Amino acid sequence: DSGVTQTPKHLITATGQRVTLRCSPRSGDLSVYWYQQSLDQGLQFLIHYYNGEERAKGNILERFSAQQFPDLHSELNLSSLELGDSALYFCASSVDGDFNSPLHFGNGTRLTVT
Amino acid sequence: DAKTTQPNSMESNEEEPVHLPCNHSTISGTDYIHWYRQLPSQGPEYVIHGLTSNVNNRMASLAIAEDRKSSTLILHRATLRDAAVYYCILRDSAGGTSYGKLTFGQGTILTVHP
Numbered sequence: 001d002s003g004v005t006q007t008p009k010h011l012i013t014a015t016g017q018r019v020t021l022r023c024s025p026r027s028g029d030l031s032v033y034w035y036q037q038s039l040d041q042g043l044q045f046l047i048h049y050y051n052g053e054e055r056a057k058g059n060i061l062e063r064f065s066a067q068q069f070p071d072l073h074s075e076l077n078l079s080s081l082e083l084g085d086s087a088l089y090f091c092a093s094s095v096d097g098d099f100n101s102p103l104h105f106g107n108g109t110r111l112t113v114t
Numbered sequence: 115d116a117k118t119t120q121p122n123s124m125e126s127n128e129e130e131p132v133h134l135p136c137n138h139s140t141i142s143g144t145d146y147i148h149w150y151r152q153l154p155s156q157g158p159e160y161v162i163h164g165l166t167s168n169v170n171n172r173m174a175s176l177a178i179a180e181d182r183k184s185s186t187l188i189l190h191r192a193t194l195r196d197a198a199v200y201y202c203i204l205r206d207s208a209g210g211t212s213y214g215k216l217t218f219g220q221g222t223i224l225t226v227h228p
Contacts, residue, residue, distance in 0.1 A: 002157065033215060043158070043201075043218035056215055090157045099146055099207040103216060105157030 003027065004106035006091050012112045018079040021109045025072055025093030031055070032074040033094075033103060034066055038087040049074060050097040081113045118202045123223040126192045134187040134222055136202030141182050144207045148216065149176065149187045151198040158201065158218075161187065197226045 003026035013019055025032050034046040045058035049068035060066075063081075068074045078085060088110050092103040119137040126132040138147070148163040162169055162176045164185075169176040175188040189196055201221040 002159070004157075035218075042220060045215050045217060048215050058215065092157070099205045100163075102148075102160035102163070103150075103158075104160065107155075107157050 002104040002106060004091060004093050004104050006089075006106035006109050008109060009107070010110050010112075012114065013081060014114055015081055015083060017081050017113075018077065019081065019111065021076040021078070021089050021091075021111075023074045023076070023091030023093075023106060025074070025091075026104055029093035029095055029104070030072065031094045031097045031101070032068050032072070033092040034060075034074070034076050035090040035092065035105075036087050037090060037108070038084075041087075043090070046076070048097065055097055078111070083113050086111055086113045118204060118219055120200070120202050120219065120222045122220065123225065125225045125227065126189075127227050128194060129191050132189040132192045132196070132224065132226075134189075134200050134202075134224065135184065136186070137184045138202070138204055139183045141204060142206070145204040146207055147176065147178060147182075147185050148203045148205050149174070150201045150203065150216070150218075151196075152201070152221070153195075153198045161200075163205070192224075192226045194226050194228060197224055199223050 005024040007022045030051045032049045037043045046060040047066050048055040052068050063079050066076045088108040090108045092105040094101040149161040150158040152158045164176045177186045199221040
């Protein structure tokens with residue numbers, strides 16, 4: 001158990017809809033990262049937050065947004081969903097944003113868009 | 115980000131050592147070498163990381179070539195539970211926009227035979 005909690009585990013929704021994925025980092029971790037994993041693209045970095053502030057952005061679509069709250073949990077919002085957004089979404093946390101700090105991943109939210 | 119090259123797949127027998135290679139010929143002096151693995155239906159899991167010297171922990175050993183252009187992850191006695199995708203990742207310690215994040219490649223699929 002990594003200590004990172006992601007909810008829900010599974011989500012099935014229709015095209016055009018909006019969903020929110022939630023992540024609770026390990027106790028004491030200030031950094032949260034979001035990744036998307038699809039069969040054809042592998043693990044893609046989306047965004048990194050440190051102590052409530054956005055640190056880095058990857059290949060995150062404009063239809064997607066994220067935030068980290070004062071209690072350090074994070075939410076990833078996906079809107080105007082398309083079939084191609086079906087994927088596993090992972091959250092990871094680390095003590096800080098330092099290159100030397102390992103990332104601890106949750107078990108993901110599997111999103112299916114129909 | 116500097117790239118890594120890994121074999122697509124490797125096979126091993128249970129209780130035998132496994133040597134997983136990684137080439138990173140364009141590595142910079144500030145890049146740390148990280149290894150993660152992903153078991154089926156789980157998020158990635160941190161294995162080990164290092165800069166120049168060989169490293170050991172309870173999970174594995176990391177052997178880094180003197181010129182740092184390649185490294186090898188060593189599992190001393192493979193178990194069935196070690197069957198996973200293993201990712202070799204360079205993590206830039208110099209900061210900038212890549213600060214903190216991990217960039218995953220395709221990894222090596224390790225199959226362990228009983």
